[in-house]
Amino acid sequence: MSTKRIKSLFKRELTDIFRDKKTLIMMVLVPLLLYPLLIVAMTLITSAVMSDQEEKIYKAAFYQVEEAERIQDVLKEHEEELSYKLKIVESENPENALVEKELNAYVTAEEKEGRVFYSIHYLSAETDSVTAADVLYDGLELFREELRKEAVEDSGLDENVVLYPINYEKTDMSSKEESMGSMLGSIIPFLMITSICLGAMYPAIDVTAGERERGTLETLLTLPVTNFELIMSKFLAVSVIACTSAFLNILSMMAAFGFMFVFFAESVQNLSFDFATFVPATLFSIVIMLVFALLVTAVCMCVCIFAKSFKEANNYITPVLLVFMFSSYAGMLPDLKLTAATAAVPVINVTLLIKDLFSFQYNYGLFAVVLFCNVAYSLLTVMVLGRIYNSESVLFAEGFTSVKIFHKRSEMKQGQLPGYGDLLLLLCILILGIFYVGSFATVKLGFAGVFVQQLLILLLPVGYGWYVKTDFKKLFSLKAPGVKGVLSALCFFVGGFCLNLVLSSVLSMFLKDSSESLQKQFDVLLQAPFPAVVIVMAVLPAIGEELMFRGFTFGIMKVKTKPAAAVLMTGFIFGCYHFSLVKLIPTAFLGCLLAVLVYRTGSIFPAMLMHFANNFVSLFVSKYQEQLEDRFPALMNLNFGGSQVLVFAGMVVVGAAFLGLGVWISRKKE
Amino acid sequence: MLKAEHLSKVFIRTKLEEEKDKKGKGLKKKSVKEEFYAVKDISLEVGSGEILGILGPNGAGKTTLLRMLGTLMEPTDGRVVMGDAQGGLIEEPVEMKKNIGYLSGNTKLYHRLSTREMLKMLGDIYNLSKEECEKRIEEIFKVLDMKDFGDNRIEKLSTGQTQRASIARCLIHDPDIYIFDEPTLGLDILSADAIVNFMKEQKKLGKTVLYSTHYLEEAQFLCDRILMIYKGGVLKEGTPAKIMEETKTENLRDAFHVIMEGADEA
Numbered sequence: 001m002s003t004k005r006i007k008s009l010f011k012r013e014l015t016d017i018f019r020d021k022k023t024l025i026m027m028v029l030v031p032l033l034l035y036p037l038l039i040v041a042m043t044l045i046t047s048a049v050m051s052d053q054e055e056k057i058y059k060a061a062f063y064q065v066e067e068a069e070r071i072q073d074v075l076k077e078h079e080e081e082l083s084y085k086l087k088i089v090e091s092e093n094p095e096n097a098l099v100e101k102e103l104n105a106y107v108t109a110e111e112k113e114g115r116v117f118y119s120i121h122y123l124s125a126e127t128d129s130v131t132a133a134d135v136l137y138d139g140l141e142l143f144r145e146e147l148r149k150e151a152v153e154d155s156g157l158d159e160n161v162v163l164y165p166i167n168y169e170k171t172d173m174s175s176k177e178e179s180m181g182s183m184l185g186s187i188i189p190f191l192m193i194t195s196i197c198l199g200a201m202y203p204a205i206d207v208t209a210g211e212r213e214r215g216t217l218e219t220l221l222t223l224p225v226t227n228f229e230l231i232m233s234k235f236l237a238v239s240v241i242a243c244t245s246a247f248l249n250i251l252s253m254m255a256a257f258g259f260m261f262v263f264f265a266e267s268v269q270n271l272s273f274d275f276a277t278f279v280p281a282t283l284f285s286i287v288i289m290l291v292f293a294l295l296v297t298a299v300c301m302c303v304c305i306f307a308k309s310f311k312e313a314n315n316y317i318t319p320v321l322l323v324f325m326f327s328s329y330a331g332m333l334p335d336l337k338l339t340a341a342t343a344a345v346p347v348i349n350v351t352l353l354i355k356d357l358f359s360f361q362y363n364y365g366l367f368a369v370v371l372f373c374n375v376a377y378s379l380l381t382v383m384v385l386g387r388i389y390n391s392e393s394v395l396f397a398e399g400f401t402s403v404k405i406f407h408k409r410s411e412m413k414q415g416q417l418p419g420y421g422d423l424l425l426l427l428c429i430l431i432l433g434i435f436y437v438g439s440f441a442t443v444k445l446g447f448a449g450v451f452v453q454q455l456l457i458l459l460l461p462v463g464y465g466w467y468v469k470t471d472f473k474k475l476f477s478l479k480a481p482g483v484k485g486v487l488s489a490l491c492f493f494v495g496g497f498c499l500n501l502v503l504s505s506v507l508s509m510f511l512k513d514s515s516e517s518l519q520k521q522f523d524v525l526l527q528a529p530f531p532a533v534v535i536v537m538a539v540l541p542a543i544g545e546e547l548m549f550r551g552f553t554f555g556i557m558k559v560k561t562k563p564a565a566a567v568l569m570t571g572f573i574f575g576c577y578h579f580s581l582v583k584l585i586p587t588a589f590l591g592c593l594l595a596v597l598v599y600r601t602g603s604i605f606p607a608m609l610m611h612f613a614n615n616f617v618s619l620f621v622s623k624y625q626e627q628l629e630d631r632f633p634a635l636m637n638l639n640f641g642g643s644q645v646l647v648f649a650g651m652v653v654v655g656a657a658f659l660g661l662g663v664w665i666s667r668k669k670e
Numbered sequence: 671m672l673k674a675e676h677l678s679k680v681f682i683r684t685k686l687e688e689e690k691d692k693k694g695k696g697l698k699k700k701s702v703k704e705e706f707y708a709v710k711d712i713s714l715e716v717g718s719g720e721i722l723g724i725l726g727p728n729g730a731g732k733t734t735l736l737r738m739l740g741t742l743m744e745p746t747d748g749r750v751v752m753g754d755a756q757g758g759l760i761e762e763p764v765e766m767k768k769n770i771g772y773l774s775g776n777t778k779l780y781h782r783l784s785t786r787e788m789l790k791m792l793g794d795i796y797n798l799s800k801e802e803c804e805k806r807i808e809e810i811f812k813v814l815d816m817k818d819f820g821d822n823r824i825e826k827l828s829t830g831q832t833q834r835a836s837i838a839r840c841l842i843h844d845p846d847i848y849i850f851d852e853p854t855l856g857l858d859i860l861s862a863d864a865i866v867n868f869m870k871e872q873k874k875l876g877k878t879v880l881y882s883t884h885y886l887e888e889a890q891f892l893c894d895r896i897l898m899i900y901k902g903g904v905l906k907e908g909t910p911a912k913i914m915e916e917t918k919t920e921n922l923r924d925a926f927h928v929i930m931e932g933a934d935e936a
Contacts (some may be wrong), residue, residue, distance in 0.1 A: 004794065004797070005794075005795050007794075008791055008794035008795050009791075009795065011791065011794075012780070012783070012791045015782070015783065015787070016780055016782050016783065019782040019783075020782065214778055214780075214781065215776055215777070215778030216777075216778050216779065216780055218742065218774065218776040218777045218778075219777040219778060219779065219780075219839070221742045222740060222742060222767060222770070222772040222777060223767060223792070223795055223796075224764045224765070224766075224767035224768040224795065224796065225764065225795060226764055
């Protein structure tokens with residue numbers, strides 16, 4: 001790697017981008033104009049609404065109300081306090097008048113159990129009507145107050161003792177800066193993330209798909225530079241633009257809001273702020289934003305690199321950026337807090353951190369975690385980017401294989417293998433299927449619903465495979481397992497079970513299991529007859545999930561990529577499929593083991609066996625927990641006092657030994 | 671000297687095939703994936719002061735072959751090596767690229783830069799010193815007669831001017847080997863002649879030139895040797911005179927027809 005070459009390539013990229021008018025407009029002009037215009041628009045709208053409301057007179061009527069005049073007097077007396085003007089009109093048919101909008105609200109009265117019961121009639125769909133009703137409500141309350149006072153006076157009691165034995169009020173203890181900070185903290189992440197995305201998007205497309213569209217990519221390839229140097233220079237150039245854009249955005253935002261506050265502070269005394277309190281938050285935010293800009297840049301480039309034209313790149317990048325922007329709303333959710341777990345979630349961690357910073361909560365540990373995660377993700381994405389950029393099929397645009405299912409079945413080639421596109425589509429269908437059909441069935445049908453859901457998982461990959469006329473034997477690794485396959489499946493099961501127990505216990509120290517409702521649901525399901533439970537929750541998943549993940553998913557992956565990558569990806573997808581943060585790592589680990597088993601034995605059946613055994617043991621222990629505890633108390637309550645670490649270590653050794661044995665049994669003949 | 675040994679390149683391509691359906695009526699199209707040799711087992715060697723012409727119909731594998739020779743593309747099989755000044759061999763693509771000037775219809779230029787800016791950037795990448803680079807740029811501008819438009823942005827140049835700017839790009843590092851993929855395609859007579867003359871000049875300077883073309887007259891008078899390829903393999907190799915003699919024809923165009931007919935029959 002030569003820094004000199006990267007530098008000159010980088011310089012060229014920057015010159016090229018800066019000479020493009022579209023980029024300049026997006027980067028400089030838009031942020032500079034956006035915030036002042038936003039503020040002007042906001043001020044205009046607010047003042048228009050305010051003046052409109054001030055001048056407005058609401059029409060109300062009293063229909064067959066005896067005390068109408070007294071209430072009117074009360075309303076008039078407290079007009080200032082209620083801050084709205086109410087005009088009382090006569091109406092013969094107020095209900096009609098309300099619908100015709102001649103009236104905003106009206107009051108009726110009737111006698112009930114010796115007391116007068118007033119009703120305020122209004123239309124909740126009409127803002128004016130709602131306001132008028134509120135005023136009337138407050139007015140009636142004041143009227144009631146007056147009647148009370150009269151009654152108390154008449155009976156010769158002390159008003160203060162009877163009516164106001166105590167007094168109370170709310171006092172806001174947060175400083176102006178704090179309330180301001182909490183407001184800023186929820187808006188700023190959204191604005192910053194949006195501006196970084198917009199800033200990175202255009203140059204990212206320009207240096208990848210744009211380069212290809214203009215035909216300069218091959219020129220670059222004739223130069224004595226490595227692909228890594230190429231991609232680094234591009235990455236740096238786009239990052240610089242993204243950062244500059246974000247920086248300009250922040251400056252413009254601060255200038256515009258600052259101007260507004262200074263301007264208003266003169267007229268309103270309350271709005272004078274000590275801006276210096278926000279300096280640390282701003283500085284930290286800038287640091288984290290710069291790192292975040294690297295991540296956005298790398299992700300954008302990863303996506304755009306596959307596109308053959310500007311238009312295509314635009315189509316690819318829009319959904320990705322939408323995800324980023326929606327995630328940045330996280331700061332506005334009241335219950336979402338920055339914790340060790342959320343600090344690892346991309347985008348959301350940045351949002352929550354900035355929110356914390358502006359609320360003057362400086363948790364340096366979490367700050368470091370967020371920073372580290374963002375750097376790590378960026379590096380990872382850059383590595384992926386380098387890998388993609390190195391592949392000829394991307395550079396010379398032989399392109400992605402199309403998704404096969406969009407062709408007629410009669411056009412399908414017998415025995416073809418689906419590709420990544422098919423896999424992605426099928427996983428999407430699976431998620432949708434589980435979300436709509438599966439959860440509906442489970443809620444409506446209970447136990448039978450789980451059966452339906454499992455059937456869905458079984459039928460989807462098989463159906464897809466049938467439609468594209470795939471080679472079932474090859475894709476789903478349908479091969480007789482042999483004795484060795486079965487033996488190694490059993491070894492894998494024991495080894496995996498031991499390791500997973502340790503893994504889950506260790507993880508449970510860090511992650512709280514928040515899925516109580518799921519646990520309850522699970523307990524309800526366990527009430528069914530045990531053989532049925534075994535069929536639905538051990539046999540069917542062993543068949544269906546194996547066909548889906550170790551069959552379809554792994555079957556495609558192992559052809560398209562290296563075995564290790566295929567195993568890890570399959571495991572990861574399997575982990576994600578369980579839709580639970582707590583289960584993610586243990587199930588991903590299990591998924592990896594199952595994939596290794598399929599890879600080693602060349603057959604899916606050992607994996608099915610292992611999957612079944614795993615589910616069966618879990619079910620059995622859950623169902624007969626009490627009985628087991630009675631019979632084998634020592635086994636069920638593994639309690640070795642302080643030597644927990646030793647037990648874990650022992651189980652790891654045993655687990656690893658069994659896995660090793662399984663691997664050895666399933667060795668291939670030379 | 672540039673040498674290729676048993677070069678092959680395999681692509682996976684999708685092909686639409688027509689076939690009759692079960693009832694035997696109507697044609698149906700279906701897409702089929704297949705491995706396809708763009709270049710199959712080609713070996714060649716070009717020495718200094720030699721011009722090798724690569725001829726063949728569209729889709730014969732000319733561009734893929736040249737891309738592999740220019741180390742833009744990695745061969746599926748075989749290897750490309752280059753002789754260095756000390757008589758050793760260079761095999762490292764990045765090192766080889768330092769000594770190759772590659773030009774094709776696909777090597778477009780950066781529109782938003784001027785030729786001079788582009789050459790300066792290239793000079794940096796080829797590790798030329800600033801003075802060396804500027805001297806070289808002046809020389810190139812003189813040789814290619816580019817002084818009038820060398821400082822204009824490339825997007826403003828005419829087709830002929832752009833092609834000269836492209837050649838300037840290949841010249842900046844004074845390579846020993848030139849690989850030109852259809853360099854005269856779509857140019858007027860004057861611009862095309864300028865390029866042909868340029869190749870002749872380079873040959874006189876002892877440089878190695880490989881180029882592909884569809885203009886057979888041009889190839890007949892310019893090339894020392896001809897490599898005719900078809901469907902990824904070599905059909906005929908030799909001097910233009912030898913090829914014409916073997917096919918008993920008067921010019922290369924007729925020879926090409928005779929050879930192609932022979933190939934299709936076989």
